[in-house]
Amino acid sequence: MDVIDAIYKRRSIKQFDPDHKMSTEEETQLLEAMIQAPTSFNIQHWRFVILRDPELRATIRTELGNDQAQMTDASLLVLFTADTKAWEKAPERYWQNSPQAVSDLLVGWMGPFHEGREWLQRDEAQRSVGMAMQTLMLAAQDLGYQSCPMIGFDIDKVAELIGLPDDHVMGPMVAVGKGTKDAWPKPGQLPLSEVVFENKFS
Incomplete structure (x- = not known):
């Protein structure tokens, strides 16, 4: 399956085969x-x-997740979190395979870019979560699996259950498995004319 095909075929599936085991x-x-x-x-x-x-x-599922069946029935359930302070934790390791000059430049920028900007640290962490979620869901589609992103759960209590560190933030979950029912018909995408602007808002 090519990427464009996977994008159009990916849908949020709510019912999964609870007996299917992913290898x-x-x-x-x-x-x-x-x-x-x-x-x-x-x-x-x-x-x-x-x-x-x-x-x-x-x-x-039953106490914190609005009884969403995919939480128990999916073959794989991934909870996305992010470390908002990852930028200051041995940052040189993120560029260990690049030329030294490139590593020095990028690592040197990380501190000034993030320091004292907690809102930016959180935003960047959540942006990273979003891109990873979509990557997972498209990869699952390519392998013949279905997926469902979920945010309908008690974030604070789930954070307690998993022992979320203080410098981490919670993101959504993604369920992956063998769907047993088709998705609802697409509810409708807004036209490009409503969401795409040239250079500035008119």
């Missing part, structure tokens, strides 16, 4: 593809929590 090789392939997503300064802020424990999934 270790498939899971690794999806996760390796996911971390190819771009990040600012190549900081790779994302931290992914793979929710495997059936009891933990059931708790999140």
